[in-house]
Amino acid sequence: MAGCAWRSMLSQVVGGAKRPALSSAAFFSRGMQTVTLIPGDGIGPEISSAVMKIFEAAKAPIRWEERNVTAIKGPGGRWMIPPDAKESMDRNKIGLKGPLKTPIAAGHPSMNLLLRKTFDLYANVRPCISIEGYKTPYTNVDLVTIRENTEGEYSGIEHVIVEGVVQSIKLITEDASRRIAEYAFEYARNNQRSSVTAVHKANIMRMSDGLFLRKCREVAEGYKDIKFTEMYLDTVCLNMVQDPTQFDVLVMPNLYGDILSDLCAGLIGGLGVTPSGNIGANGVAIFESVHGTAPDIAGLDMANPTALLLSAVMMLRHMGLHDYGNKIQTACFDTIRDKKVLTKDLGGNSKCSEFTADICRRIQDLD
């Protein structure tokens, strides 16, 4: 990935320039990259520490900067994330996030929505790859769903026209559609994927999905090496549950993306093992685990760190550190395939710390 190599080179240069100011930093080798870590709530802190431990064992050149993102009311009464968190993200550009809870009736919108708006995270990328040791009825799944994350049906624009009649507005804009299409094709090219499929419902929503499709077609003209197809949403759903191996990269507006990405997560085993990344403007990227905070098992050392770990691997690949990413991913998959030390949700009864320790051991063996 040319962009990321340039970025990591730049951060090395910038990191090198900053080094002399921090005395303890002299201990770290040149090339350490700082990543903002948001542990989250519930099981968040324990899976974050598991990931940090694994990265230490792998000797990955990552320095973690922990931040909290509880919503605070800024000047003018608008809810925002704490300024130190924002400043850290803007500086580091890469973030790793655990699950955040959205308290009902807290008065503020969901944290995920706030983060999305603050950093303009326009693309949600979810690679769904079958995990060898975790059996599901679907095998050999290897697809990526790229979902437009800022507009579409989730614009939040709703009105009560008269008593008993509600309209929700689905917004599709040229710019957002072009941006997501460009990202999808770039991603396909950078990750050696052969085809991109646009998912739509233009037979019914002629103007809106029609605009989305037109933009995808336009962008496809500039990427002749990648096959571009269009498919109706219902046909995709129908074929996905019968034969998911026929799909490669899927790009779509917000609502379809939400449904399809969760459908694909279900194919490989659920949200506990699915990584996810959010790409924003200005090079910001936040990788996250999409499962809930699981308050019932928080603090009991029972959580499964796989989702956050695979998201962290996605983050390493995004930064260009493919070797470390592959090493950690292999160790994780080997542990799951071995079935000796699995957490409860994967079918075993080991603790989170044992699972983590096993992965660390395998990484050290791989070296």
Next chain:
Amino acid sequence: VCLNIPGFTLCLKRSVLAPVSLRPPPEKAQSALIGQCFWVFRICPPPALYGGRHTVTLIPGDGIGPELANHVCELFRFCCVPVDFEVVNVDSSMDSEEDINNAIMAIRRNGVALKGNIETNHNLPPSYKSRNNLLRTTLDLYANVMHCQSLPGVRTRHRNIDVMIIRENTEGEYSSLEHESVPGVVECLKIITKTKSLRIADYAFRTARAKGRGRVTAVHKANIMKLGDGLFLECCKEVASGYPDITFDSMIVDNTTMQLVSRPQQFDVMVMPNLYGNVVSNVCAGLVGGPGLVPGANYGEDYAVFETGTRNTGKSIANQNTANPTAMLLASCLLLDHLRLHAYARMIRRAILSTVTETRLHTADLGGQGSTSEVVRSVMKAVQSTGPLTLSI
């Protein structure tokens, strides 16, 4: 035994669920209640019944539609079913809406229709509306019912699926109200109304009760679309309070799709707005074996239209004799049930299910190499061996 009161029919033996009028019965009829009669349902046979024969509108549609429609006619002729088809062709390439209006008029006349899917070219401008959608909204076919069951003899990843999907068919995202206020910014309106949500929720609960099913799940996205899906959910809850014998719960649509691919056996009856219904019904159809196996029905207050569940034109396999006729034939059985020709429906359905268990005759979509005509011939043979008078094959 039926008692005819103007605008209202009392039947002592209720054997079919027909679209129910929401108008309360006149006082006279209520006092005529005797013991076990179930007067709530208005079970009038559709109007076009003359000399013991029904007339049904047949819209072949595009793609595999025409060949499957022919097979249905062939099968009905063979089984001596007292149904005559009035064929109305709808040319999807024509700009004018004359064809579809003729079809709608024919359906108003006959009360019932069997249709194939009419293709919509999505590259045409928005003034060209989807013909299928036009039909549904004009005739106010507010409930789309799809019953997905695991069939014996069809190998799928999940077994023992038995889900009934009831989908609001006329509003929601399919309102076709779009505008471009600023160049490059398109707004599409999704309309949810209280009346229609109450109507579909009531239909779902009535169906669940009539079919003896214990649970109704509402599928929604009310955490994001608070007003729209929130209203839908509220209406479902309101209706649920009137049916204490049926458990009601709700699930967010993305969680629903995830649960469907991991454990579809947990679902019983599902009710939802239009677009989620599209997604969920296609997922369920894929889970039980594909688009060639599941029939669908669209019910309104006064009309009923039957078609394949997943509404595909099958353009790529048209006229190759490889399409799976099961869905269309099962839809014709639903049609016969609606016309209260239950004996014929049972006979044909039994024959179809015995054919589907024969792996040798599976068509390409089920992984076999059988042809459409072979399957239909086998159904006819099965009918002949078990049924009463038929023509010779």
